[in-house]
Amino acid sequence: MELRQLEYFVAVAEEENFTRAAERVHISQSGVSAQIRQLEQDLGASLFDRSGRGVRLTPAGAAALRHARSALAAVDAVRQAVDEVTGLIRGRLVVGMVTACTVTPLFDALSAFHHEHPGVEIVLLEDTSDRLIERLRTGRADIALVSTSGSPPPGLEAYEIIREPLVAAMPADHPLAEKPQITLADLTSYPVVSLPPGSGVRKVFDDACAAAGVNAEIAFQAVAPTAIADLAIRNLGVAILSESLTAQHRPALTTRRIEDITTEPVLSLTWPSTTNPALRKLLHHCHQSFTHPPPSNRKPQVTDG
Template identity: 65%
Template sequence: MELRQLEYFVAVAEEGGFTRAAERVHISQSGVSAQIRQLERDLGAPLIDRSARTVTLTAAGAAALEHARAALACADAVRKAVDEVNGLVRGRLTVGMVTGCTVTGLFDALAAFHGRHPGVEITLVEDNSDRLVERVRAGAADLALIGASGAPPEGLRALPIISEPLVAAVPPGHPLATRPAVTLDELAGHPLVCLPEGTGIRAVLDEACAARGVRPGIALQATAPGTVADLAVRGLGVAVLSESIAAGYAGSLVALPIEDAGTPAVLALVWRPAAGPAPHEFVRHAREAFDVPEDRGPVARAR
């Protein structure tokens, strides 16, 4: 008895005939018939009644059908188990990250994953959040650290990493520097330095402004948050950043809470639910690196 014989038998039973079964398993009709006859000889009983125009199962065939399906399912499980092991031995992992990412937890997770699975080839790509999401959806990236605006991207799983408010960052001599906080209306009177469209922080800003009928004056854009901060340090505009990024420039910039900016920014790792073993193993290392518990809720916003 061979697995292929069981496969052909199940195909004939489910397709209701030898012709359609042969098309399903991609061999000739005579080949299917010959293999099933050999299976019947091995079992010592006919499985298919060929006396009528329509193929039907004999009593022995009906009794054998579910067991044949179970045997094929077990064989498939064996293949998948071996594939999963191989995927962590000599597979590939493509990780995306937002441009200018300085989140060391991601790098810690990459190092831990590489140390545990040195045979997996790791590729790191930078892009803005919108394009990274499309890469993950298309399978061009296995997972990505992104900023999202709103709920997690449709069809993807998400691990929230950081949730924090937006701030306006200005040099100490700026007219706003002595204010405890600012509003979007007040920011509209100053040139802004921002991340480009397609990033989470920019999306949160744009949505908040649209909700309040504010038209911000975007003077300069840069893809790296550090560049946005550096431009603000030089007096070229008010930087709109996440709280933690602005905190890194505490000696050069004053961070002002934006009172009506709405939902906070969230940084999140996203991946496809049906991703292979390597991405899921990386997520485990990311949880450890970022100290995120298993029951962390869904993403609200992301940078």
């Protein structure tokens, strides 16, 4: 049994796909398959059920997964202990970003970190906030930019970037634009355009509707806030977005506060407690970028999914 075989086994188990696992570990699919077969032969049991369309862990594979992760974590801990003594920073950081979300200071931090520590591989991935948080909790991501309802996710460290109220956005000639403020009940007469489940904005909206006993008709969903705004501009529905996301679409869109939504979506940089020296260095650069941005970028540019 070799460490690389355990690495490939964990990659296939988490990706549930040999092709994606091969891309993740940077070797051919045939190479991953051959190493997994060798590992299964050494263990005397099949680790994956390959009979369906996807790849699923067998009971033996499920039993082995936790120990394989622990073994790889122990090896990483040995490397980190030596690196801390020698001052060397290396390894791999998986950085998650909620889909269609751009925060310029984060990119500035990644750039500064990469120039200072070129030996660290940076992997970027996009997903919903819910799935990114799950990746953080299971060790499949090191740090992530996530959008949540009301507060950062519990049990994780977080740097809050922005929180702001939800608004309803519509063209100036829409009937709701005549009201200075609107309620959730007002929205029930019109189709709604929203982000999909798994985002902080949608969680705030869904929870508020449930609390008020309101059933809003979600006519369209899109992962990009700009797409939601474009649909609203074309009168295909009232857009539900956080306030800053509508600014670039004025005067095509008029916004109104939804007075009975009191919880705000929160965009935050989130990570598990860590002794990883590479992550600690990246967090230092993030702190610098968010608190002391370049003169041309004093206000963080946020496009939140």
